[in-house]
Amino acid sequence: MAETDIEFQHFEHLAAYSIAICKECRHSVLPSHIKSHLQHAHKVKQKQAEDIAERVRNWPGLVEYASEIQVPS
Ligand SMILES: [Zn+2]
Known part of the structure; x- marks a missing residue:
């Protein structure tokens, strides 16, 4: 991993569930919601x-729809 992988400072790839987990609030965030999540929940600059968001969308195998998500218990 290069130190320029800024997405990993905010998100964790939970490969077993094909989802991205926000490191700050421990919520799973859909790829399409990452930008607004960061901006609204954590005041990240646009x-x-x-x-x-673009980097996370490039992670392989992420689910794009809530119905596909199995949240770890
Ligand atoms: Zn968050």
Whole structure:
């Protein structure tokens, strides 16, 4: 991992469930909601939130819809 992988400062890839977990609030966040989650929940600047969202969307095998998510118990 390069130190430029900023998405990993905010999100954790829970590969077993194909979801991204926000490290700050421990919620699973859909790829399409990452930008708004960062901006509204954690006051991340728009440019950075966009950058992180784009990187997370490139993670392999992430589910895109809530109905596909199995939240770990
Ligand atoms: Zn969060």
